Amino acid sequence: MKTPFTGGCLCGNIRYECSAEPIVMGNCHCRDCQKATGTAYAAAMLVPRHAVTVTGDVKYYNVTGDSGGIVDRGFCPNCGSRLFSKPPNTELMGIMAGSLDDPSWFGPTIDVYAASAQPWDCMNPDLPKFDKMPPPKNLNPVG
Numbered sequence: 001m002k003t004p005f006t007g008g009c010l011c012g013n014i015r016y017e018c019s020a021e022p023i024v025m026g027n028c029h030c031r032d033c034q035k036a037t038g039t040a041y042a043a044a045m046l047v048p049r050h051a052v053t054v055t056g057d058v059k060y061y062n063v064t065g066d067s068g069g070i071v072d073r074g075f076c077p078n079c080g081s082r083l084f085s086k087p088p089n090t091e092l093m094g095i096m097a098g099s100l101d102d103p104s105w106f107g108p109t110i111d112v113y114a115a116s117a118q119p120w121d122c123m124n125p126d127l128p129k130f131d132k133m134p135p136p137k138n139l140n141p142v143g
Helices: 031-037
Strands: 005-008 015-018 024-028 042-048 052-055 059-064 070-075 082-086 092-096 110-112
Touching: 031 042
Parallel strands: 024 110
Antiparallel strands: 005 015, 015 052, 024 042, 042 092, 059 070, 070 082, 082 092
């Protein structure tokens, strides 16, 4: 992949650019992500927050995550596209793979919250699976 990479919402009101490579790319199968995406999982990557520049007015919806901490889920208030997440107690930011201008380079390396996956969710058998969020040392780095 090349940096910087860019993306945005469906209507174009929100655009972003990230100057850092993803720390990890994966699929989250938790119930929150299922409800927020309207499907089986959220395909996303984690990047350092300081590396992301956003233009446009992002609306954030706060939910209590499985860890008990507040997770901010960012979306476009005009078209409803989900774009970002801000996990608790970290300087990382999640970017939804579908919001990338070129999502073809996204390559998940991990499945998290696999215990919540739906029976009709056909997960890649080659990816490591964790019932919940693994400790940071278990996250597979990109590359």
